[in-house]
Amino acid sequence: MTELLQIKAVNKRFGGLVAVNNVSFAVREREILSVIGPNGAGKSTLFKLISSFLNPTSGEVLFREERISGLAPHIVARKGVVRTFQETTIFKGMTVRDNVIIAHHLRSNASLAGFYLGTNTARRDEDEFGRSADEIIDFLDLGTQRHEIASTLPHGHLRALGIAIGLATNPTVLLLDEPFAGMNHDETVRAVEMVRGVRKRGVTVLLVEHDMPAVMNISDRIVVLNFGVKIAEGTPKEIQENEKVIEAYLGVEDETIGF
């Protein structure tokens, strides 16, 4: 299997704090890889480093063997590495459909001037975006909310809309930031199916997550961080049996972790 994304000896310091310390791993084509770790393990920082919302202090991230660290986020998105956000980062004032349509921006063939003048290319793009948006909306079961203003959607649907926005960019790798956070059991089950569906569309998924059962259930492979250091990497089974991982979790939380 080809390695799509390579994270190579990535470091990130904030002043004296080392948030991510010499982390290396690779994401293979069409797999679901999860990054887990206790609070403050550096997951979110790592996530931002991969999507180029932050630049690493040292080390680099490669996509298809090409360095993407240091590029502007919109350029990285254009190359096919697209992130979603925690919580409810959507275009709140627009309808669900407009949210998804606008996210097709990357696919447009027409220039801004073309859109302004309404050239044929621009009109073809608009038609195509509308059709594609409707397909994605149906795929994520948002059909009944199509014309509602996004800010009025319930929590679970907002998350689905976030993923829809990500999918609309036609990504090669979709980075999901805690897609199951704040969800109850039923919602999580549905969200897990959603992520599986995303992979079925040929998209490689890298997710950062807290929810252990969901991660164990969905991932092909798991990378575990603790205090910014990678302490384990492997299949869900291997991770469950890894002593370092158990220690890391039990050392931080008293409650049962759930696996």
Add this chain to the structure above:
Amino acid sequence: MKRTRNILVVAVFLLVVLVGVPWLIEATGRLDLYYTLTSVALLSIASAGVWVTFYIGRINIGQGAFALMGGYVSAILVVQYGVSFWLTLPLAGLFCAAASVLIGLPILRLRGVYFAMVTLVLTEVARLLALALPITNGAKGMVSIPLPGGISIFGLTILPDFAALPNPRPAFYLVSVVLMALCFAALYRLVHSRIGKLCQSLQQNEELASSIGVNIAYLRVIAYAFSSFLGGLGGAMFVAISQSIYPSSFTVTDSVNFMLNCFLGGLGHVFGPMIGTFVLYFGWDFLFETGEFQLLIFSSVLIALMLFLPNGLLSLRLFGKKQG
């Protein structure tokens, strides 16, 4: 269906402002209204520019700077280089757009009140520059700027020589209204094309916009340049009418008014700045009778309007129009 209705609305509007209003003015003999309405038209062009910056999520209190800049560019080109005013009009707009790219590149990274403050300072900087630069003639300003000449193509007169007209006021009115109509048509198209959606995406969440591949820095600069172009255009036309320009022709008060026009008319409506300018300008004049209480009543009404109609006058939906 919608297209037919739009064409009808535009046709009626043009008929009213180009034929109806002049007829009424001539019939009632209120010739001063020409100047007032011309001012409204030009100020609404500059306000439309401010509206564009609101549309990308930036509070712009600096449009006065570009109106002043546009005015001086036109005046200098006409007086010192003998360029036809009609040519200086787009040139003034383009000059402002270019300047705003240079200014915008660093300052558009700022958001909220920080951007607003910098733009506010910009107006003051423009005034001080106009005072200091030799080419602008300092505090004395530039006066007796010649009236615009005519335009003719193949012997066909499109615009008459304004200096040869017995009273250039109606001509200025008609030109300004046509200019306003063109600017708002351009703005309408912008908002209803994909660019409008992209601007909205910036307004609502820049990080998300960037994550879906929108070049936010580029789009912000484009929008700001368009905004300043309109400011320069309005300023240049104003100077042609008053035939003079001073460093105090456009001040911080004007910048604030351009912003208020947008608030009042409605930030969610393309024609908000037009309605806002009209109401604000006439509202102010109307309150003249109240003498010393003018400002007090005026500001109280404005505050009340913002409290009770936070989305502007056009949110009243006078035409029963539904937002698509």
